[in-house]
Amino acid sequence: MRFRIFEELEMVREIQSILSPEFDFDGVVPWGRRLSEYRAFFALDGMADVGPVLDAGGGPSSFAAEAASAGVRVVAADPIYRIPGATIAARFEETAVAMHEGMRRAAYRFDWRYYGSEDAVHRLRREALALFLADFEAGKAVGRYVPAALPKLPFADGAFRLAFSSHLLFLYGDRLDFDFHVAAMRELLRVAGEVRIFPLFNLDGRPSSHLPGVVEALRGDGVRCALREVPFEFQKGARRMLVAWRG
Template structure:
């Protein structure tokens, strides 16, 4: 398909996401049993149900997003509007996607609603230890070396046209900062909305490698977006 014919998912501003734990498992190749008792951070998590589902499985998950400044009612309303908007866009692009995991657009939409509902219930009712933090990259409100695993889905790289390379580099360095020595940062997907690999990814990998981190592209297992078969793994070596 030529560039003139290529169908592009059009996005203005940063979208709010409502993804499930099962989707995170496939995006980031997570092994639940290895994460139990570990501290995990979901960055730009939006209204995804990952944190509440992970907690029920014994994973010490937290999430950070500027969205959390809003009330649960505001998030619920905004989330449902976003889900309807996404469904309408995807209706026109159904042939672009691989529906192996979701089965159909209807299933995809229903899953988004269920994840939103799970998130809103948890966000509005949890007490004691805070697990939803209102903040945004490239500055996170955590001490350095706080988390065993740091995840970032559908934010970095995807918004290549809105955020420049300096932002991406600063954001990734911040993800690394809050990861523990020996811990890991995982970012998915490696694409812009044009479904092409982030154009400055080689530069980013080179800078991080020179800084002493182990950086690799690894295979993911959520083949939905074209070319979305990889995530970026950054391991914070103890000496880095």
């Protein structure tokens, strides 16, 4: 009898390990990307003619800093910009620990050709953080970093030619519900002529269940939507971005 109970407990533990998320985060985490990655995520051949640009949910990405240095008019919006840079850096370090463990457990779900290794991923994230922090205070003073959160942004209608959202919408589909996604997309389309979202997979490595309904809702608003291939793949199979614009 005792052996059977032990066997059943082991079975429960095994099932729990299968069901447990490999990336166990407390909400959306600060994990920034470089401009070169944005170019790949969003199939950008160049940056000269894309502005003004909104990076919605930019976090500690260096996209705004690097794009501004290249002469692009860019604004990044994120609620994390309400806190000091030193606090953002401390949260990044906490995230790095969780990311290391998650990527170790989920290594089989990634295509490593773009980055080469987990160490290379972490190196790029630290480069992005350093560039962001070097620009943060001066950039905030001139309005490049705006403390704001979807689905309500403090910008005028049509303020931007293009809006990006990288690794926020759809990725956190288990934390941000369907209604949030629809409201966020509508808000992005209010402030920008075109919206691009990447990736379209959840943190668990599967296509977001929100995507079909979001596209249907937007098309009901008269918004044109397309899924377009991009020259980037890290989560296996995640090779498309959502592009939405008003026809």
